[in-house]
Amino acid sequence: MRILVTGGAGFLGSHLCERLVTDGHDVICLDNFFTGRRCNIAHLLNRPNFELVRHDIIDPIKLEVDQVYNLACPASPPHYQYNPIKTVKTSVMGAINCLGLAKRVKARVFQASTSEVYGDPQVHPQPESYWGNVNPIGKRACYDEGKRCAETLFFDYHRENKVDIRVIRIFNTYGPRMLANDGRVVSNFIVQALRGEDLTVYGDGAQTRSFCYVDDLIEGFVRFMAQTETVGPMNLGNPGEFTMLQLAELTLKLVGGKSKIVFKPLPADDPKQRKPDITLARRVLGWEPKVPLEAGLDRTIAYFRQQLAS
Numbered sequence: 001m002r003i004l005v006t007g008g009a010g011f012l013g014s015h016l017c018e019r020l021v022t023d024g025h026d027v028i029c030l031d032n033f034f035t036g037r038r039c040n041i042a043h044l045l046n047r048p049n050f051e052l053v054r055h056d057i058i059d060p061i062k063l064e065v066d067q068v069y070n071l072a073c074p075a076s077p078p079h080y081q082y083n084p085i086k087t088v089k090t091s092v093m094g095a096i097n098c099l100g101l102a103k104r105v106k107a108r109v110f111q112a113s114t115s116e117v118y119g120d121p122q123v124h125p126q127p128e129s130y131w132g133n134v135n136p137i138g139k140r141a142c143y144d145e146g147k148r149c150a151e152t153l154f155f156d157y158h159r160e161n162k163v164d165i166r167v168i169r170i171f172n173t174y175g176p177r178m179l180a181n182d183g184r185v186v187s188n189f190i191v192q193a194l195r196g197e198d199l200t201v202y203g204d205g206a207q208t209r210s211f212c213y214v215d216d217l218i219e220g221f222v223r224f225m226a227q228t229e230t231v232g233p234m235n236l237g238n239p240g241e242f243t244m245l246q247l248a249e250l251t252l253k254l255v256g257g258k259s260k261i262v263f264k265p266l267p268a269d270d271p272k273q274r275k276p277d278i279t280l281a282r283r284v285l286g287w288e289p290k291v292p293l294e295a296g297l298d299r300t301i302a303y304f305r306q307q308l309a310s
């Protein structure tokens with residue numbers, strides 16, 4: 001198949017492009033390089049079934065493809081809050097452009113939605129049926145509400161225009177090719193520990209997240225896109241739940257060194273707990289995350305060790 005991956009030069013997008021190229025598909029990677037990098041996909045550039053297009057998803061796309069994976073959107077709080085209006089445009093206009101393309105060429109179209117649609121959840125763990133608890137005017141709203149509106153658009157195009165959609169809600173995912181200055185917790189802690197700096201735990205560190213290793217997530221993407229039982233939304237993530245203090249302590253144990261843990265103010269609207277209910281993914285995809293946190297952190301630490309050394 002010919003497959004478009006928007007945001008293909010980013011963290012998740014580059015792993016997805018790699019997987020699809022390896023599976024023998026013709027892959028078009030589209031990116032505006034806001035948080036993506038050419039080096040993430042440099043190893044694919046000489047492959048005959050890989051193309052790179054510099055384009056901003058807020059402008060219409062004219063391509064002929066069989067499938068679209070829409071991943072274009074900054075994902076870390078500092079990056080998506082850097083220009084919040086642009087973040088909303090990327091989510092909403094990006095969704096409209098991907099859906100318009102899919103409608104015209106009758107392609108199956110995948111939306112990388114997020115556990116952030118649940119906001120600061122009052123139901124725990126979060127099943128897909130939960131509608132969420134999102135502050136619509138807070139600092140995180142540009143991302144959370146942008147993604148919620150994108151889901152609305154996907155389901156309206158599906159109902160009104162029979163567009164063949166797939167909507168995934170991704171829970172915190174980590175691994176090689178995150179940016180060292182990404183701002184998300186796993187990369188922050190690892191980079192701080194490797195540099196011998198103190199690890200910055202926000203708040204008292206009792207808030208929880210569930211961390212999925214990137215390879216597990218990409219396997220889930222491909223299985224979800226291939227099946228016809230459900231259009232979603234479907235949660236994908238690792239249900240193992242950790243406090244940020246536990247994550248900091250584990251990172252220190254794995255990296256070694258002399259860093260200490262310091263406490264910084266908790267950002268506004270920071271969700272207190274998050275853990276996916278993956279019953280649907282287990283049943284429909286036969287999918288289960290395989291990489292435990294410690295093993296995934298080891299691989300990610302090895303990546304950043306090499307990055308920082310070079």
Ligand code: NAD
Pocket residue numbers: 006007008009010011012013030031032033034035036037055056057058070071072073074075076090112113114115169170171172173174
């Ligand atoms: P990332 O920041 O590494 O990747 C996003 C990519 O999109 C980058 O390559 C960036 O340059 C590109 N991009 C941003 N705005 C664009 C625009 N207007 N036009 C074209 N390209 C644009 O983040 P990621 O972690 O790889 O996330 C990928 C997708 O998955 C995002 O949509 C994100 O919301 C979603 N997601 C990720 C996670 C996670 O834990 N990694 C969790 C939930 C949802």
Ligand code: UDP
Pocket residue numbers: 076077172183184185186188189200201202203207209244266267270271
């Ligand atoms: N966090 C932290 N220290 C950091 C970066 C993040 O304690 O250096 C916390 C953050 O407050 C949040 C959790 O880690 O409670 C996950 O943050 P991240 O930005 O990775 O993802 P999100 O909040 O979007 O799930």
